[in-house]
Amino acid sequence: MESISGALGPLFLLILLGAALGVKRWPSDTFWPSMERLIYFVLFPAMLVSTLATADVSQVPVTRLALVLLGAMAVFGVLLWRLRTQLKLTPGAFTSVFQGAVRFNTYVGVAGAAALHGSTGATTAAVAVALMVPVVNIMCVASFVAAGTLGNASLGKSVMALIKNPLILACLLGIGLNLSGIGLPGWSHDTVDLLGRAALPLGLVAVGVALRPAALLRVDRGVLATNSVKLVLMPALVLVLAWLVGLDTVSRDVALLFAALPTATSAYILARQLGGDAELMAAIITGQTLLAMLTLPVWLQLAGG
Template structure:
């Protein structure tokens, strides 16, 4: 469990740093927007390239992929139903809420948890790639359509995922993994440095929003056996990914619910994952 705690301590420390910098007036809400844009357009695509380039894409072809897709469909489907029927939210806000409910932190939390709780870091690959290469591009298309003044042409909607920086970075990394090509050191070294900014930028921006934005809870009312079983259950219990807050800020929809969902699920996931591991581990 040390790896799980270490992962959460790292996240909490960076969020606290963002809140402290906001408290000291070193950074403000304008800085939060800059950090979010930097993560969205530059650092996160670089992270996708360097990470997926070294991944074993054959891990995607496993039963875990089906289980991950089913978990997302159930959680997101329940939220979408409530959002459209009860809250009457628009498409963009519903999309952010669905991501907050179902899009898990498979990166900077999923990897250490898979490695230290499940004993194999590769077990997180199906969830990670499903989210990066399918669910996130589709969600970004929905957000683009939802915030547009008028509905864009179908051809533009279908082409939109290929122009999203995160999707492009993911596809480049996937292509490198499939072909076995290596990025030259002259490119790989600066790319790695840029990629290293992604998670810190997201977490610090989130910390700033916690300190200077509305209090967590201001959006209340919307929050709604064996090794394989242990793997899919633990991964399903991961908290909401921090980049959902980045997307919400980028499209200016559902910012509070995304932030509150990250706050609540991050706080609750530690005891939940510990309980799951205790019950399902022989």
């Protein structure tokens, strides 16, 4: 437990630093939205390209990892949809609960995998991102469509945003460079690698800045349902599936890490754009991020024990 806490502790401290900066609104109200765009469109894609273009992906059990991660997402996605009547939530609130249960914070996931297992963990995490990001985005947009919350929002714009998602494009580019044997020749490797190194610390601080402490005052059946799935049931199922398919230690830890991650801060933007309950989404994001600081080490300790 001490080694796990030692690996994840610095990541949580960066998130808390971001939360403090967010409360103080330092250096300005406009700084962090611009920084988030730089991280999302440039730095984090650079990290994914750098990792996937040069890594020995053959060492990652891609098929079994996909079965575990995508299988668990599908199970709880279907379960939540079947229970939507019993949850007695408005369509907008349900989409926020759905996002809270299936989305994951990529910055925390990749940083955590690298902290726990070095370059091997980072490579496995990048593969997990390549597998999960397209699927989770399709699932979430589909939940808005099925719930009927789009209103005046354009489905076409949502689909185009999915197609142009920088994380998806970065994964495709990195895998393409790897499979073609081109890699990142010459100075391009060091340049892209340097850009990528800035993504994780800045991304973690940005996660903290996006938290809304006042949203913690909202505790209802939607918050309880989504937190139960994301922080308890999802990691439990992934741990069982990882054991059943025989994942190695690194892949198991990465799969468990991604299953138990708090939901993505970008879920708030999607909730606002597509008619979800944005205030509920803020409460879910903030609560899960803070609770995950306690639950993540416990799950990883259980897996290692």
